[in-house]
Amino acid sequence: MKKFIVCACLLASSVSFAQRPTATRSVASYGNKALSISLGMTSSALNIGGRMEFSNEQGAFGGYVFLQTEKKDAAVPQVLTFGGHSLIKLVDASNVNAYIAPGIGISMIKMEGQDDVTAVGPSFRYGAQMKLGNVGGAIGIERLEVWNWFDSKSAASAAFTSAVYTFNF
Structure with missing residues (x-):
């Protein structure tokens, strides 16, 4: 019963905190920076990442960091990748958006029984994503693919699918 009361109090406080007068602030009036947090799984190996764009304009520049944990029995490598990208909005409607973000990055790949690889490419x-009304955020799904330019013997590419939440500030 105590857990129920604590959860009800937290829910009530978060709902009242999230409410804003709609006449004074709309989704379009949020800041120009966007921060995204992604979370997913590949063969029960967790992946988590974040990215940030420094503008809401078409072709906004940003950066990303992404970590895929290792799962030895499923042959899933550990991957840490980070770099820069340019966000290109394909669709930016009132309730949905679709985008691509080409970029360049550095990936560190660790696979069981093989040498660690640092890949550039x-x-x-x-x-x-579907926009969440006056909250100023969006939730959806995205895929990140990274390639290795310089080493054809090691992992040539890696791809990750994740759920993503984006908010502007």
Whole structure:
């Protein structure tokens, strides 16, 4: 019963905190920066990432960091990748958006029984999100792909699909 009361109090406080007068602030009046948090799984290996764009304009520049944990029995490598990208909006309607984000990055890949690899190459992110009204955020799904330009013997590419939440500030 105590847990129920605590959860009810937290829910009530978060709902009242989230309410804003709609006449004074709309989704379009939020800041120009956007922060996204992604979370997913590949063969029960967790992946988590974040990206940030420094403008809401078409072709906004930003950066990303992404971590895929290792799962030895499923042959899933550990991957840490980070870099820069340019966000290109394909659809930016009132309730949905779709985008691509080509970029370049550095990936560190660790696979069981093989040498660790540091790869430099292009990255490509694409996704779609549904906007959450006056909250100023969006939730959806996206895919990140990274390639290795310089080493053909090691992992040539890696791809990750994640759920993503984006908010502007």
